[in-house]
Amino acid sequence: MPHLGEIMTHLRLVLRMGRATGADIVAAHEQGHLTQQDWAEMVHQCRGCDWANRCPEWLDRHETVKNAPQTCRNRQRFAALQTRSSQEV
Template structure:
């Protein structure tokens, strides 16, 4: 059984990953696209992920390169969620 990582650390990773993928988590939550339970599950999935170091490295590389929005990396437990929210957000903005 995997041990879950630190809540604060993974909350920050989720927020950074959302920014990197162009997702506004606060707007998604306010619009009802991200319910409280799914928000909590998102952080919990991240806490249980075994790719935290790879994720942190991927985020740092993108931040250094000032990369624009891009899909979450393979192995991200929330990749599908971020893709869905990104698509929904594009629809809200149009």
């Protein structure tokens, strides 16, 4: 069984990656586009990611990006939320 990282650490990483990709996680949740279960699954996926220990450094170097890195387990979810945000503007 893989070691899962601390919940709060990975919650913050998900929020940071959301900001970097233009996928506003909090707004998506408030608008009903992201359920609490979906959000929890994103954090859980991040907790089990082998690349997560390199993610903070990557985010420090990439304040704004078009997409999450290929290694991100939530890459597709961020892209879907990003697309949804851009459609509402």
